[in-house]
Amino acid sequence: MPRSEHAVHRLRVDADADERLDVWLAARMPDLSRTRIAALIDQGLVLVNGVVLKKRERPRAGDVIAIEVPPPPPTAVIPEPIPLAIVWEDESLLVVNKPAGMVVHPAAGNPAGTLANALVHHFGSISGVGAELRPGIVHRLDKDTSGLLLVAKTETAHRRLSAMLKRRTVQRVYLSAVWGHLPRDEVTIDAPLGRSAGDRRRVAVIAGGKPAVTHVRRLERWVSADFVEARLESGRTHQIRAHLLSIGHSVVGDRVYAAGAERGVSGPARVWAREFASRVPRQFLHAASLTLAHPSTGEQLEFQAPLPDDLAQAAAWAHATSGGHR
Numbered sequence: 001m002p003r004s005e006h007a008v009h010r011l012r013v014d015a016d017a018d019e020r021l022d023v024w025l026a027a028r029m030p031d032l033s034r035t036r037i038a039a040l041i042d043q044g045l046v047l048v049n050g051v052v053l054k055k056r057e058r059p060r061a062g063d064v065i066a067i068e069v070p071p072p073p074p075t076a077v078i079p080e081p082i083p084l085a086i087v088w089e090d091e092s093l094l095v096v097n098k099p100a101g102m103v104v105h106p107a108a109g110n111p112a113g114t115l116a117n118a119l120v121h122h123f124g125s126i127s128g129v130g131a132e133l134r135p136g137i138v139h140r141l142d143k144d145t146s147g148l149l150l151v152a153k154t155e156t157a158h159r160r161l162s163a164m165l166k167r168r169t170v171q172r173v174y175l176s177a178v179w180g181h182l183p184r185d186e187v188t189i190d191a192p193l194g195r196s197a198g199d200r201r202r203v204a205v206i207a208g209g210k211p212a213v214t215h216v217r218r219l220e221r222w223v224s225a226d227f228v229e230a231r232l233e234s235g236r237t238h239q240i241r242a243h244l245l246s247i248g249h250s251v252v253g254d255r256v257y258a259a260g261a262e263r264g265v266s267g268p269a270r271v272w273a274r275e276f277a278s279r280v281p282r283q284f285l286h287a288a289s290l291t292l293a294h295p296s297t298g299e300q301l302e303f304q305a306p307l308p309d310d311l312a313q314a315a316a317w318a319h320a321t322s323g324g325h326r
Helices: 021-028 034-042 115-122 124-128 155-166 239-246 269-279 309-320
Strands: 007-012 046-048 064-069 086-089 093-098 146-152 171-179 186-190 193-195 203-205 213-221 225-232 285-293 300-304
Touching (some): 021 034, 021 046, 034 046, 034 064, 086 300, 146 155, 155 285, 171 239, 186 239, 193 239, 203 239, 225 239, 225 309, 269 309
Parallel strands (some): 146 285
Antiparallel strands (some): 007 064, 046 064, 093 146, 171 225, 171 285, 186 213, 213 225, 285 300
């Protein structure tokens, strides 16, 4: 790539810094993440008084720092004209309502047809935001989970939204149906999660796993299932599915964690369970609500997405055949 295409930024250091070079630059260049700045230093694209320094060295008063920033590499994600259900869009943030069956980003076995492919087609400039194969994507939803998902349109928004998720200041609420009945109306599951040793596709509660907390509240009690709201504190892979399974209440329709779970229902409720299972075409899990502060303005935002038709119809049947009791 010709060096003439690089943007060059120059900064003068007013006073001796108490922090290392990459940290000092990240605080003064909000459009670049600390990781990106560290990579530029390693590539010799950051010069202090014409000399390449190490990331850990500290700028001194009077230093002149020149930073060459190459344009982002061409994205490896192939643009595809896939429709997007856009709930909100402005210059820095996009909220989409992802349908069930759509993978969020390309991976082995799913090189195309993903949300990332759709984003690159609709918003080409987003290809330089975040990781190469995850343009603008801040968090993810499982393929068969529907609902609200945040997308950053600028590097600054991506960094701030990622930090907000890490600090747990983004509230994410899911709707789900689970087999059996919770022991009480509200349950908190605080259990560490990690990859299952027996099946790498699955996540399980394991000692030494990553901390994970899910708050579950029953909305309706059906014949042999509960309709619940699950609120995440952390955001681990398969967190809701693995946590609910760990307390004996797997997600209805979950083919990975609870295939055929309805066959375990006995007594008069057995027929109801089998009929309900036949009406649920995929895992009954939907990201229904997002609440957060706007990454640029700080304005409080709240987004809602009702149950999609496939789950809404199953829920209506379950409600009607359960006496309509909450």
